[in-house]
Amino acid sequence: MNSKEMEQQIIENYQRDERMMILIFAQWCINHGLDPAELYVRAYPQQSGNTELQQALELTVPKEEAGDIPDDTLLGVLSMFGNEDLAFIVTEEISRRNQSTGSPDSAE
Incomplete structure (x- = not known):
């Protein structure tokens, strides 16, 4: 594999x-x-x-059919891709949810 092909493969994987x-x-x-x-x-x-978000929404399933996605998993994935602003908004929503349920942590 030459460097151009390798570069293209890296881009596609990302x-x-x-x-x-x-x-x-x-x-x-x-x-x-x-x-x-x-x-x-x-x-x-x-x-x-x-x-990209609109395309992803087409692939989502109803809550009842979906597997659990732990808060920490989502935050880790967002951080890995540098989506700190989105992670901040998600953290706000987790805090809001925990306050309404009385849950002390973000683990599900």
């Missing part, structure tokens, strides 16, 4: 992983009764109408 991160975020939101697009716009107001 894009695939980024799509998976977006899907994890979207499904986590659905699982918690939150609107992924609304949270995303709160984090990135200049990026409304994110195409």
Whole structure:
């Protein structure tokens, strides 16, 4: 594999992983009764109408059919991709949820 092919493979792997991160975020939101697009716009107001997010929403399943996505898993994935602003908004929602349920931590 030459360097150009290797570079292309790295880009494709990153894009695939980024799509998976977006899907994890979207499904986590659905699982918690939150609107992924609304949270995303709160984090990135200049990026409304994110195409990747819209595509991920088409792949989400109803909460009843979805597996659990722990808060820490989502926060770790967001951090891995440098989505600190979105992680901040998610952390706010986790705190809000924990205050309403009386749960002391973010683990599910």
